Amino acid sequence: MKKVVVHAPGGFDRLVVESHPDPTPAPGEVRVSTRAAGVNFADCVVRMGLYQSAKDYVGWPITPGFEFAGVVSALGEGVTDLELGAEVFGVTRFGGYASEISVPRLQLLPLPKGLTFSQAATFSTVFLTAWYAVCELVRLRPKMRVLVHSAAGGVGSALVQLARLAGCEVVGVVGGPRKVQPALEQGAHAVIDKSAQNLWREAERHAPAGYHVILDANGPETLRRSYAHLAPGGRLVVYGFHTMLRKNAGRPNWLKLAWDFLRTPRFNPLEMTDHNRGVLAFNLSYMFDEVELFLEAMRFLVGERAQASGFEQACPDPLSSRARFDSFEFADYSVRSWTCCSRGSS
């Protein structure tokens, strides 16, 4: 089997394709011959050596990748409900950039009818993150005012879709004019292009009384003001810090990182209580033991397509058909897909 291996932190040049023996699935595991693997912004952070859970769970060398789709190629002892050749998609705590991967059976689902391998391989990470933020941490209700930063990115566009589905009034923020239309198409009622407009003046214009929920993975660039633009009882959900990295750069700028670390706001619970505002933060990669939660999320997200593949419950809107992604050949892995993530053009 072939996999992408990063032996030490660094730029794109650290991505090396290596040949290794096929993994043997342990009891309760399934091996999958991958047909597609998802590339996420977080993979770039893993490669740079800045992703804490990658250090906690794997260290170096590491194969990045949280998600994949393919065909079952071997069954571990005790797995009786899948057959060789079955088409599946799944999640993994790293290791997804591989032609063969073994994961616990419970991290796999049948490929929903009508989805290609590429579509399925790019669905889980962004939609599970969005689901956890707005269906588990925050309970969205109709008419809530919701502000989504980076609304045309992977997680951002999933957040816009889920918030719209919940009947919220959704304002998206994007970093350039070519992302306005995609964010509108995902369901945002209004989009602020912060490269051309004054972000906070526009945000106030759309919601003079503030936002019930703001979803922010920018980090220090916007966190303080996002908090300040919450309505009474509002919640700021923090799930990333991507502005700490320079766009277009394969490597971190350590001076900028240190400065951004220092200027990241520290929220005080005494003040938060007085302000009647909350801050929530999470990283899904620490939650791979939460199998029931994963299945609940997937039943909701994959909806009708899943029902056709044997799930019990269906969400009325097959969101999966609306996941946005670009597709690259494996040989292109280091050049196009990763630079696309690093320059913030997604």
Ligand SMILES: NC(=O)c1ccc[n+]([C@@H]2O[C@H](COP(=O)([O-])OP(=O)(O)OC[C@H]3O[C@@H](n4cnc5c(N)ncnc54)[C@H](OP(=O)(O)O)[C@@H]3O)[C@@H](O)[C@H]2O)c1
């Ligand atoms: N906590 C979790 O469990 C979890 C799980 C998955 C992802 N995440 C985080 O969610 C965020 C989005 O991930 P994604 O996979 O959706 O990424 P993505 O599709 O690549 O989108 C990232 C967006 O961030 C903006 N951005 C701002 N500064 C950037 C920079 N220096 N480099 C690159 N992009 C920059 C860009 O949008 P604009 O310029 O339009 O703002 C870009 O569209 C990341 O911070 C990621 O680490 C967290």
